[in-house]
Amino acid sequence: MDNHEEITLTATPSAPERPGQRKRGLARNNPDQCTGCGICVKSCPTGCITIIESELNFNGVAHIDDNRCTGCNICAIDCPWFAIDMLNPDGSRRDPSEYAKQAHRLRGYH
Numbered sequence: 001m002d003n004h005e006e007i008t009l010t011a012t013p014s015a016p017e018r019p020g021q022r023k024r025g026l027a028r029n030n031p032d033q034c035t036g037c038g039i040c041v042k043s044c045p046t047g048c049i050t051i052i053e054s055e056l057n058f059n060g061v062a063h064i065d066d067n068r069c070t071g072c073n074i075c076a077i078d079c080p081w082f083a084i085d086m087l088n089p090d091g092s093r094r095d096p097s098e099y100a101k102q103a104h105r106l107r108g109y110h
């Protein structure tokens with residue numbers, strides 16, 4: 001009689017992405033340009049930006065939590081120092097002209 005049990009290894013399924021998560025890409029901070037002013041921290045609707053200590057800047061620099069960033073463009077629009085780039089879902093850089101209309105709306109223009 002065969003006492004060996006056959007063990008089947010199955011891959012652990014990855015967590016399903018929440019609806020909308022990463023659909024629109026990700027924000028990327030450029031620490032060299034970041035002044036640590038904190039404006040993006042206040043404007044991010046998901047609260048995924050914090051200011052962390054950095055040798056580059058006395059004030060610190062912005063750090064973006066990729067897992068919570070929805071790629072909404074708002075921080076890139078609001079950053080006065082153009083220190084945030086937006087990435088498309090395929091990893092390519094999103095040209096700011098692609099969210100120019102959104103920027104106009106956020107600033108109260110129609």
Ligand code: SF4
Nearest residue numbers: 044069070072073075
């Ligand atoms: S793109 Fe939107 S969600 Fe992502 S860090 Fe910027 S403001 Fe927050």
Ligand code: SF4
Nearest residue numbers: 034035037038040079
């Ligand atoms: S708004 Fe721009 S300069 Fe200010 S902390 Fe955010 S990324 Fe840095």
